Amino acid sequence: VYISKKQFKEFLWELSYFNLFEKPMSVKEFIDLMISFCYQLKFRDLDDILYENISHFEKSFKIIKNQLTPYTFEVKMETLEVLINQLVSSETIDFQGEPLQGLQVMGLLETRLLNFENIILLSANEGKLPLGNSQNTYLPFDVRQHFHLHTFLENDSIYAYHFYRLIQDAENVHLLFNALSSGVNTGEKSRFITQIEIEDQHHEIEHVIIENSSEPINKQLIQIEKTAAVLQKLEDWKKRVSPSHLTSFIYNPVDFYLTKILGTRETSEIEEELSQRSYGNLVHYALQIIYEKHLGKKLSCNDLEFSDKELIEVLNQAIVKLNHQTDFYEKGMNYIHKSIAERVVRTILKVDKQLIADGNTLEILSVERNFENIDYYFNEEKTDKVSFYGFIDRIDRLNGKLRIIDYKTAKTKNLSIKEAKKEEEEEKLEQLFFKDDYKQAMQLCVYAYAVLNDTKYPDNFVQCGIWSFAEANKGVQNLQIFGEEEISRPLLDNPMKWIKNVIEEILNPANDFVEEVKQSW
Structure with missing residues (x-):
């Protein structure tokens, strides 16, 4: 939504962080403002996760400040945005639970040497468990194999060991995988699950398919009965019918x-964009402003002669009449709407001028x-x-x-x-x-x-x-x-x-x- 600088100030100047929206003198000053803002936020009544979030942002801003401080060259706001996005996107908040009770959220490698009664393993899909052929190496598979270097086959073995070691002492194991065969995020179950299904004769295996299906919505049409009160309203309406x-x-x-x-x-x-109705009103008001100056007189061609500048001025008056800001119409789709409105008004004036020129x-x-x-x-x-x-x-x-x-x-x-x-x-x-x-x-x-x-x-x-x-x-x-x-x-x-x-x-x-x-x- 286009908001002018003046409106922005009128609406938001009372906010404690309004200075973050104002154009800063320099990038370093802006970083200081953000560090200060994060520091102030930490004194509010926050839950632990939100506090951690704010602390990580504050840490990222401080890292950027420390990196930039020794240098005197000018950094643009666009560059700062790139730096912040790069640094913040790589930040993670570790999940830390009580090791002896409750739910433990862990990665597969963290489970080594630990036994659990109940296990819920997420994303047990081929390509994630095992990881598949995705080694970051310039050496081809044959070269690595010839020189007895690790290949993705050894990685599969490592994953297999971690997987079977994890589930060996568990009483209940839930293996979740995505089985969509079409659309986005298609998936195939891990080969380890297939192996268990074929070879395991000792455990009870239950297959549960969870499907996100939506029933067609039977929309009940609104029906309003004409009660005595409604009929009385209609009798009142008869006095003013448009x-x-x-x-x-x-x-x-x-x-x-x-x-x-x-x-x-x-x-x-x-x-955000001028609606059909507002566009119609814009042309309406512009025509009203032009023609109401000539009420009760026979028009001449000169009366309907407008330069581009004069017509723009008329449209600006119409915009004010719409209670819109003229700033809205300086760029984007609204600029196009205004240009079309200007062309429509000019066409209507041209048709009327032609009528007069033809002797009418x-x-x-x-x-x-x-x-x-x-x-x-x-x-x-x-x-x-x-x-x-x-x-x-x-x-x-x-x-x-x-x-x-x-x-x-x-x-x-x-x-x-x-x-x-x-x-x-x-x-x-x-x-x-x-x-x-x-x-x-x-x-x-x-x-x-x-x-x-x-x-x-x-x-x-x-x-x-x-x-x-x-x-x-x-x-x-x-x-x-x-x-x-x-x-x-x-x-x-x-x-x-x-x-x-x-x-x-x-x-x-x-x-x-x-x-x-x-x-x-």
Whole structure:
């Protein structure tokens, strides 16, 4: 996670070892700091193993200090890191137990001249017991044999002697070996075990196979019953319904209930890389900063002319609005995300500039416009209703025609609603907005309904479209209802009934909220 120097100091300055994180004047000063830190740690309430660990680190640091002290040449921090890693990796903490009682952890050579009642021998695999052909020598096997030098055959004999001498007086012997035939750490049992199995007629030998197998997890899907308390919550929800609530329900009913009805939130994690959502917000905010300066006026090409430096400044303002540090975006993947965001913003400006250059008139009416208390009645008596609210990313006039634009990070999906020719198609259309592919179309229908019923805009027609950041050069891709791009109140009658079907499904006491599992391929 990228953290700026300033943030680092704000978060950690109270720590007793904060000076270890600051850039030292020299390597020798840094070693002194680490030795001092280890010394202070030893006065804390520690168990024996931790105390030993710290002491070994302290010893390693002192060895390096003593080695470097006589010399005056400069040592870099990178070199110090290599020295510490080399020295620490070769350190071992010996296991020392009480010789007359309890468990003794020993190497094979340490068992010489000692007898035990119970023995547990680990890693009794071929290649470890005996060690096999792994002598460090430049002399070939034949040369060593000719001159009567030790070869790996003699080593095998030595291992055989140690093994049989160890087990000769034991009452219970457990020989453990890895018998995996595939994957990582494949193994084969030691030849000594095979020898015992074939030749030993006097002892009882038991074979136990221990396998680490995992059963497939049968995940129980979450199901939330619509109790009286839940239904009361849903009645309260009807007073403030957002298009994003409906799309959330289509995606996963349980998530909709937990986040939109109960108001629970997922724990926010520190992002190491900019998430898809934060990337979308970055472009959103940048466009908002650019366009809100020109509200209510007809745009000219000069209004949308930005140098690279000016555009970077706009993106930095958007980053601050995201509550992120601009330092995060100076390197790594976040730098790439910022560069892509810059390119998307520039492409959107270019498309708008081209519209104006081609002789069209473009007037920005609002950015991030919120609407509230837009009522939709379920019955003719107007006793049952829901109230819509939400935010529209951009409302403008292109050649005098009102347009609603919703920015999306993802590509556009089905924005064309075709008229039903047969009765079966009519029934399918009734359930159209239950399909995941039509989420964007459903959102745009609610926005169109909200704007056409808002007293602020006297228009009888509106165009609705998605401007996808993934296909920014395509411009606004318009919603088409029965082949019409200019949407009127009568044209919205059917889509609003289908939206009503979704809302009634949410409110239906007979249907529980059941978790949807999305397949990832």
